[in-house]
Amino acid sequence: METTLVLIKPSGVQRGLIGEVISRFERKGLTIVGMKLRQLDSRILREHYAHLVDRPFFPSLERSMTATPVVCLALRGVDAVGVVRQMTGATNSRLAQPGTIRGDLGMSGQENIVHASDSPENAAIEVARFFGDGEIFDYTPCTLPAIYDPEEAAS
Ligand code: UDP
Ligand code: MG
Numbered sequence: 001m002e003t004t005l006v007l008i009k010p011s012g013v014q015r016g017l018i019g020e021v022i023s024r025f026e027r028k029g030l031t032i033v034g035m036k037l038r039q040l041d042s043r044i045l046r047e048h049y050a051h052l053v054d055r056p057f058f059p060s061l062e063r064s065m066t067a068t069p070v071v072c073l074a075l076r077g078v079d080a081v082g083v084v085r086q087m088t089g090a091t092n093s094r095l096a097q098p099g100t101i102r103g104d105l106g107m108s109g110q111e112n113i114v115h116a117s118d119s120p121e122n123a124a125i126e127v128a129r130f131f132g133d134g135e136i137f138d139y140t141p142c143t144l145p146a147i148y149d150p151e152e153a154a155s
Contacts, residue, residue, distance in 0.1 A: 034074030
């Protein structure tokens with residue numbers, strides 16, 4: 001199974017969408033193996049958004065991402081990285097498909113409710129960036145046989 005990182009951004013926190021977003025992932029069948037609030041700062045954002053640091057909108061993105069604490073989630077499941085990216089939708093919420101978190105709940109490119117890791121490699125890096133030792137919990141939900149067939153559950 002894969003473990004992926006989701007951040008409920010200040011846009012989601014401010015708008016009272018924490019429960020809605022977590023509920024979607026729970027209903028899908030993903031296991032929450034890590035969850036906490038964290039106030040981000042410039043250092044971690046420059047690392048996390050290293051690919052965007054030189055873009056003109058970066059100062060605005062940094063202001064937005066530090067406006068309130070974010071909710072950090074580590075979600076586990078078969079193909080969890082791709083599944084969660086699909087549930088997240090396109091970066092610009094106005095273009096994101098209905099049925100996705102951004103498509104259903106947002107109107108903005110920047111204020112787009114959630115971050116989700118974009119590859120298994122980045123997911124491993126990002127889970128380690130946002131969670132410390134002892135903050136990821138390895139447990140097997142008793143519902144697993146109703147979510148996967150045995151072969152899938154072992155993958
Ligand atoms: N972003 C923005 N304007 C842009 C591109 C990105 O404000 O033109 C913000 C937006 O909040 C996005 C984040 O920067 O979620 C990270 O960008 P990325 O291209 O990694 O998109 P994502 O993976 O979040 O869909
Ligand atoms: Mg990205």
